[in-house]
Amino acid sequence: MKNKITIGPQHPALKEPISLRLTYDGDIITDADLRLGYTHRGLEKLAEGKSYIQNLYLTERICGICSHSHTTAFALGVEQLMGIEPPKRGTAIRTIIAELERIHSHLLWLGVAAHEIGFDSFFMYTWRDREHVLDILESISGNRIHYAINTFGGVRRDIDQDQRSTILEQIAHLQKRTEYYLNLGKTEPTLTARLAGVGKLSKEQAIDLCAVGPTTRASGVAQDIRKDDPSLSYPDVPFEIALSDTCDVLGRVVVRIKELISSYTIIEYLLKNLPDGEIRVKAPRKVPEGEVISRYEAPRGENIHYIKSNGTDKPERLKVRAPTLANYPATVEMLKNVFIADVPLIFAAIDPCVCCAERVIELVDSHTGRPEIITMSQLRTEANNYYRKKNIRNKEYLWPW
Amino acid sequence: MNAETLSLRLQESFGTLAEITVTGPRRLICKIASDQLKSVVTRLRKEFHFTHLSTISALDLTDRFEILYHFADSELCLTVRTEISRETPEISTITSIIPGAILYERELQDLFGIKIKDIPDNRPLLLPDDWKEGNYPLRKDWTFQMPLETIPGDDHSEK
Amino acid sequence: MLERVVLWARTKSPWALHLNTGGCNGCDIEILAAFMPRFDVERFGIQLKGTPRHADVLVCTGPATRQSRDRALRIYEQMPDPKFVIAVGACAMSGCVYRGSYNIIGGIDQVIPVDMYIPGCPARPDAIIDGVVKLLKKLENS
DSSP states (O other), X not given: OEEEEEBOSOOSSSOOBOEEEEEEETTEEEEEEEEOOTTOOOHHHHHTTSOHHHHHHHHHTTOSSSHHXXXXXXXXXXXXXXXXXXXXXXXXXXXXXXXHHHHHHHHHHHHHHHHHTTOHHHHHHHHHHHHHHHHHHHHHHSOSSOOOXXXXXXXXXXXXXXXHHHHHXXXXXXXXXXXXXXHHHHHOHHHHHHHTXXXXXXHHHHHXXXXXXXXXXXXXXXXXXXXXXXXTTGGGSOOOOOOOOSOSHHHHHHHHHHHHHHHHHHHHHHHHTOOOSOSBXXXXXXXXXXXXXXXXXXXXXXXXXXXXXXXXXXXXXXXXXXXXXXXXXXXXXXXXXXXXXXXXXXXXXXXXXXXXXXXXXXXXOTTTOXXXXXXXXXXXXXXXXXXXXXXXXXXXXXXXX | OOHHHHHHHHHHHHGGGOEEEEEETTEEEEEOOGGGHHHHHHHHXXXXXXOEEEEEEEEEETTEEEEEEEEEOSSOEEEEEEEEESSSOEEEOOTTTOGGGXXXXXXXXXXXXXXXXXXXXXXXXXXXXXXXXXXXXXXXXXXXXXXXXXXXXXXXXXX | OHHHHHHHHHHHXXXXXXXXXXXXXXXXXXXXXXXXXXXXXXXXXXXXXXXXXGOSEEEEESOEESTTHHHHHHHHHHSOSSOEEEEEHHHXXXXXXXXXXXXXXXXXXXXXXXXXXXXXXXXXXXXXXXXXXXXXXXXXXX
């Protein structure tokens, strides 16, 4: 018996507008479809009418969670067109903020994923720890979100000795908390049982569908722009790419936790070896003609900006492709032949930055053709009840640490 | 393999079909004619292992459109450029070779009005349901005038 | 007498519904952070609900895009009276950096009537709590 479901536009945790249309047969999803466009703000057209400095603030507001990734990619591209290079201290500060953003984004995602499976106390823990990261960012830049630390030629604010020692203390505290989370998986078998085996995406599928970020690294594809196309201070810092080969949601959790741990070591290394000198150089107002492609590893994957300039102070063309858009075809593939109860978790596992989407799911009754709108929270409650009744302690999946 | 070595190998392999230039330490450009697109992309994928398509951009050069396909492998970034006419903007799809290109091609159709031949899914991607046909926002000759806003509270009585 | 009890219940424990009509998510995560252990707005009795039929207060973020206009109107109509709308962030107030785009109508007050504006880009959780408490006081005094 085939039916279609449309889940309505409210999602109590992290509401972003996207419309998912699922066709189901009994308990299993047979087809999935996406409707984008709710957050289409016409940025590329707006950018052609604003100057480069104004575009720096416009690109920052593409996304609230990964805002630094968009300004850095834009600033790196424009600096290449201008032919200037920021000083080493400025680049190091940019990299520190980038890694801090990665930490806060992964902690946010861990909380949201825990909320999807009904583990609300974990949600509260990770968001409380995230507040420490936001405190650090506020002490450096002045704002918790949208830090606006980048400018053409370097950064706007410096890190002094007091801030350095505070940041190192907070990072040590966060390291202890992350170890606590690692041990949680050993003592809570339901955590592993809910996450493992769900949302499978094989290595060939990940390559064919051009997936990016932790979604593809969890399927064994070693793609990380910090190693493939290095910029900022990454060539000077020793670190490893986080990989997993389980191809499911548990693999994505593992990859993100490994990235958290490597981010702590990168920040410590950079703070202990912070180069002296200036933090910015002067940049010209008009940008010479040319075009550039700038790639950056955002917390969710590869962020690519294509900028073409025509010699004036406004860009000729700005093209932005945020990482979540690249993961959508892979998501549609992952949602086929799964239980309805797994839908909230699989969708959350790609770490959707819908603003980079609205989590409105539309379940359409395929028999009668009548759309039945249920909210994501109702779907989540039903999913959690389903798994509670199913008694999943019999599964033999192991927590990897 | 660095960019210079790869550019020599590519020029040797494609001959007169493509024009290869190196524009940066890890950036290459490959200029081709629009009807060679599918064969070039297939060969890049099979012989040179450029399997990852980052995105597809388009430029409006007043008298013609230029479409750029940004490919990447684990070291370099290669852009395939091709031009099409503005009166009949058409190009063939590459989703048969790279299935992940579908959303980028739908976006091109929406925002530039470029017709993609044999595309498996023809629906609009980004524009709202009540958008009028024939309006392609990212073309240079399409402008938008913001309508007048109503400021609430101007003529309302006190609550 | 019954009306006074109902008003007391509404002002002492309003239930909120969160709607994002197309923003960058910055204000959304600050609203969620207001419910987390550091700021904890649930001690004022405010709860986040999933459906418009249970909500007293609609918390809006993001500029009004053309696609989400009908959705916002439908949700506003589904809420029972008396209802209040809070516009959080510069985007919901006037469109912030996106004014002039072809897909943006403006702030959310072009679509539904708003009772309280909370500025900021994004609005801090402290500012959100301040705004909500002021709205509740205004209700009590009305």
